[in-house]
Amino acid sequence: MTEFRSIDAATGAPSGPVLAVDGVAQVEAACAAADAAFDAYRATDRHARAAFLEAIADEILAIGDDLIVAACRESGLPRARLEGERGRTMGQLRLFAQVLRDGAWQGIRIDPAMPDRAPLPRPDLRMRMIPVGPVAVFGASNFPLAFSTAGGDTASALAAGCPVVVKGHPAHPETGALVAAAIARAVAACGLPAGVFGHLVGPSQELGAALVRDPRIAAVGFTGSRAGGLALAALAASRPVPIPVYAEMSSINPVLLMPAALQARGAALGTAFAGSLTMGAGQFCTNPGLLLAIEGEGLDAFVAAAAEAVAQAPAQVMLTAGIGAAYRDGVADLAAASGVTQLAAGAPGEATSCGAALFQTTAAAFLANPALAHEVFGASSLLVRCADEAELLTVLRGLEGQLTATLHLDEADGDLAARVLPVLERKVGRILANGWPTGVEVCHAMVHGGPYPATTDPRSTSVGSLAIERFLRPVCYQNIAPALLPPELRDDARGDGAPRLIDGVLRLA
Amino acid sequence: MTEFRSIDAATGAPSGPVLAVDGVAQVEAACAAADAAFDAYRATDRHARAAFLEAIADEILAIGDDLIVAACRESGLPRARLEGERGRTMGQLRLFAQVLRDGAWQGIRIDPAMPDRAPLPRPDLRMRMIPVGPVAVFGASNFPLAFSTAGGDTASALAAGCPVVVKGHPAHPETGALVAAAIARAVAACGLPAGVFGHLVGPSQELGAALVRDPRIAAVGFTGSRAGGLALAALAASRPVPIPVYAEMSSINPVLLMPAALQARGAALGTAFAGSLTMGAGQFCTNPGLLLAIEGEGLDAFVAAAAEAVAQAPAQVMLTAGIGAAYRDGVADLAAASGVTQLAAGAPGEATSCGAALFQTTAAAFLANPALAHEVFGASSLLVRCADEAELLTVLRGLEGQLTATLHLDEADGDLAARVLPVLERKVGRILANGWPTGVEVCHAMVHGGPYPATTDPRSTSVGSLAIERFLRPVCYQNIAPALLPPELRDDARGDGAPRLIDGVLRLA
Structure with a gap:
């Protein structure tokens, strides 16, 4: 029998009752x-x-x-x-x-x-x-x-x-x-x-x-x-x-900023992105850890606004000291990586808190260093600037499996989006447009999953x-008498409200 | 580039055209x-x-x-x-x-x-x-x-x-x-x-x-x-x-012979069993390789009829020489196993053919030797004689995962069957009554699968x-414009005949 106590995340000090642990x-x-x-x-x-x-x-x-x-x-x-x-x-x-x-x-x-x-x-x-x-x-x-x-x-x-x-x-x-x-x-x-x-x-x-x-x-x-x-x-x-x-x-949840959307509202997207990045100290599975865009004026406006918003973000308490330490290491690795420049740093953290971070790199540097695609759990994100559509598609095809992919697009981006979507379908569990991945609705059509290593089972x-x-797993009952059948499989269960596939034809209650 | 030829299963000789193999x-x-x-x-x-x-x-x-x-x-x-x-x-x-x-x-x-x-x-x-x-x-x-x-x-x-x-x-x-x-x-x-x-x-x-x-x-x-x-x-x-x-x-497909059914038609069951056992030289995934029964008169009648039918069964050509050799090894292992006696042997095989084999043992011997539960691919089966219901249930609970379990029962066996069914559900993919497992219907309600090691994925x-x-795997599309959505997900696809779950309510076409 041993004992342990929980830690107050903000102070780093033990708190709450002493818990007995029975191994x-x-x-x-x-x-x-x-x-x-x-x-x-x-x-x-x-x-x-x-x-x-x-x-x-x-x-x-x-x-x-x-x-x-x-x-x-x-x-x-x-x-x-x-x-x-x-x-x-x-x-x-x-x-x-x-x-x-x-x-x-x-x-x-x-x-x-x-x-x-x-x-x-x-x-x-x-x-x-x-x-x-x-x-x-x-x-x-x-x-x-x-x-x-x-x-x-x-x-x-x-x-x-x-x-x-x-x-x-x-x-x-x-x-x-x-x-x-x-x-x-x-x-x-x-x-x-x-x-x-x-x-x-x-x-x-x-x-x-x-x-x-x-x-x-x-x-x-x-x-x-x-x-x-x-x-x-x-x-x-x-x-x-x-x-x-x-x-x-793990997932870095690529966000594709498409040319017409950037042209129309680059700055607004930059500010909104920072909001999604820093929500909950960035500690979401669906945090936008990777931005992808093709070079252009709209992208410059996005970068300026995102950098400004990130720089103004307050430091936030991290869930645990270990997560805080791993975040700091991840940010330091990005800052030191070849071909990567830091666009903005939020307010520096103290013992238990961390500041946000925004980096950028080129597609060539990103493709050359797989470590740049590793998740940094917390409010850190990396913008990959692509020269053209071909480079963008090469980066997408090289990504690991992800929980989400996000498209910011306008009508004029439709043709590019149509070429990108089949690539994304093979990489992710959820594709969303003109929003941010950090909201995961609890409903019937949600997929919070995706190809390895986003999950072990896509x-x-x-x-x-x-x-x-x-x-659940299926079991088949062959010639089992009604008295021995599970009630829901009996003929007289038809009125119980559950749909049934009878001889291949779906029947509602 | 190498070459190989197929083998005539009956003669064991190479036959057919020479095939080029490109490694x-x-x-x-x-x-x-x-x-x-x-x-x-x-x-x-x-x-x-x-x-x-x-x-x-x-x-x-x-x-x-x-x-x-x-x-x-x-x-x-x-x-x-x-x-x-x-x-x-x-x-x-x-x-x-x-x-x-x-x-x-x-x-x-x-x-x-x-x-x-x-x-x-x-x-x-x-x-x-x-x-x-x-x-x-x-x-x-x-x-x-x-x-x-x-x-x-x-x-x-x-x-x-x-x-x-x-x-x-x-x-x-x-x-x-x-x-x-x-x-x-x-x-x-x-x-x-x-x-x-x-x-x-x-x-x-x-x-x-x-x-x-x-x-x-x-x-x-x-x-x-x-x-x-x-x-x-x-x-x-x-x-x-x-x-x-x-x-x-692998699966040995346990067949439970229940007391009232044995009493009513033990001999007929024995003859029918031998037909299922020897069909296709016993080379079915769902071959009945294990019989379970509680001691009694009906069981003796079953054994006599089954042994007679197996003894009269002709040897049959095996699929390959390797399968034939493995079958002979498996039968020899059973014959030599402690507590196991051979009830019947079919006509002895020649180079490419094998004869059927029927063995019996006690529940105690079966429980003591896990090797007795290994699949012998071919027309070999083992009867485990149980002293009472408790022993039968112990044997069932100790079985590995199986493709099928079969019950031969009469109405008077209903109470026992009701106690056995929940045990079987945890062991197998298909439970069948008063038939033989070797027929696997291709339909909507079939399960040809089951817990490990019957399959790797039950x-x-x-x-x-x-x-x-x-x-298949699921993908979610969030706020994707109709023009970019897969056609089957658009609102105007409602008439295409596929059912849809809309806001949690199943709608037919």
Whole structure:
């Protein structure tokens, strides 16, 4: 048994209660409980699970201001941001409640028997999606509520019918403990087995490794660094029974400033860009870390306005001392890199805070040095000035996989955009126009994902209702008598509201 | 440049034309062509792709009897089986043509803009599924048509919009070349780029390894041995950019003989079992390699009838000399294993043929020796006699992941079946009642997949229309103007027949 305390992000000093840490013995207990709870939990009616998710949302709100205060202190993020994040967290839980009630996630397919088919009769075949098993969730430091203990991974796994074991993020242990207790109250209030939700406390990486290695864990959700995500993916692949890891990792989120848009509003775009860059101290997965543009007058106006806005940006408290140190190193590396010049520096930080930074380089220098495309987590961005469209396309084709790509364009940029879009589709999960990537809407059509190394699995998303599919797998029932069939697969379930694919034809309720 | 020839499965002698093998240089050429073809191919209208799949089916039929003759000679399988397999192959291609026209695979989701939403407006968000990129396909020895060059993996990947590079199976090179030429004719007739389909010829494992390592390959489909599938999965995971591998590997397909069913028709079940076991020389992924039953009179009747039928079974030509040798080794290992007794042996084989084998053991012996649960590819099966329900459940819980589980039951077995089903759901992809697992229907509700090591990815199937999802990933378009949106995502595409999820509500065309 060891102890640790959370750190006040702004002061760097220990704060909050002393937490007892039970080492890897926690993992055994939580995974045993999750496995024991799995069959009972997955057998719950989908409407009951929806009510459970809503109960979690209500319990989180019922914590009251203590939750916001703890999250502010542990993350250094401002109150308004965390109040918004609490709303987002509750919204995610309620979205999955709605998804559960709609029922399409069950993937019901029925191919009725054809007893008279020649040369062989066709049996009765019915498919549904079932949950994969207990899921391990690793929350993110930068969203202590919406991507953490009761965040999107937890909500989607619980919706799918999977018990969840969260490895609490050591940057916000008190916030995590408050949310975990709220979930536990919802579990009890809904009459579910306690093992439906487990919460591991402690700062050690051994804890997370033991969790991913546990044979009862069937899948992993992770949001964080590339190094962390790849380490978990390697662990998961080396198990006697490998399991999928959904790690959302690094992205520099290229923003393409197109000629006509720059010509029309270069300065305004520069100011707006700085706002997106510095929001939340730049600590967003979708932070615009790379700008791409073709040389021209409009670009000069953009640069002038962006540099001015960045120079005026105040230093901001970073989530953790480690993130602050990594940011400073990344900025120093860019400043020292060959062919890179610094366009602007925000107010210098103090011990726990950092200033924004804007750099520029040429396409040739960017292509020559892959390190320039590495993520610098925080409010740092690099403008790559391209001589012409060919150079722009070469840079785009050479990029790693990304969460997002942004186009700023006017109507006159349409032809260029049409040539760029097929390149971007192969690189990213979300393409947006005339906005900034830092807003990630929680809805049905969202993709917060993308090709490696943005994530370890581009076939899914970690935000939005499609995320439930990560934790499901299909099972087929052949000639199983109605009394033994899962209720949702019986003929008399037609009125339960879920769509069904019958003999290949989609039927609504 | 080297040369090789196919082997006549029945005589073991080289046969057919001498084939020139261009080594791994083939891989570079095929992957470059596939990559170059990808954007044009994925941009084709889905109705055009449907017509292309149908053209492949027509071209395969147009090869005529030469195809059946070559496949018979190379596989040793009988003519009727291969004529049926040709029909299955064409049926798969036509099923995916239907899936393409229906359009649901596009996964269209639209969350319309909410410009007046507070505190922030919602942008317009639209999602579709796009193909992942060029796919490498490794066909199976045991289905030279339906799981090979133009088999289910090829059909589903082409349907998804992915160019395909097939590594031709060295056990049926002439069959593969005939089918590859038919696909190439369909590519040309449909005016598609030649790189949409590539075919690599040669016996070496280096060829397949180079294909999986090629950076332009985005996913792998494989049907074959556990060792082969795991080797490819390890290669794919070790790439600078890892890619998914859908390997359908080994399964012993447990068959549970329940007490009342045994009591009512033990002898008839024994005879029917032997028919399933020996079909196609037992060389099916879904061959019933494990029987489970609780001791009783009905079981004795089953054993007597099964043993008699197996003893009378003629030896059958095996697909390859290697498969025959591995089968003989597996049978010898079972015969020598502690606690295992041989119940019956079919007619002994000659050089290229093998006889069926039936063994029995106790649950205790089975649980004590994990090797008894290894697949013996061919007509060998092991009966595990359980003392009671508890022992049966212990055996089931200890099994590895499987493609199928079969229940033979009567109404009086219902309570036991209800207790067994949740255990089976966690182990297999398909559960069937009162039939035999060797028939795998090509339809919408089929799952030919299952937990590791039955496959490397239980979230999918390699047979049936759901297989298309393996080769797709979601992309979100945010505030993209209609002129730049993919046609299927525009508002005016509502009449194109594909269902859409609009603001979370499913709408049919």
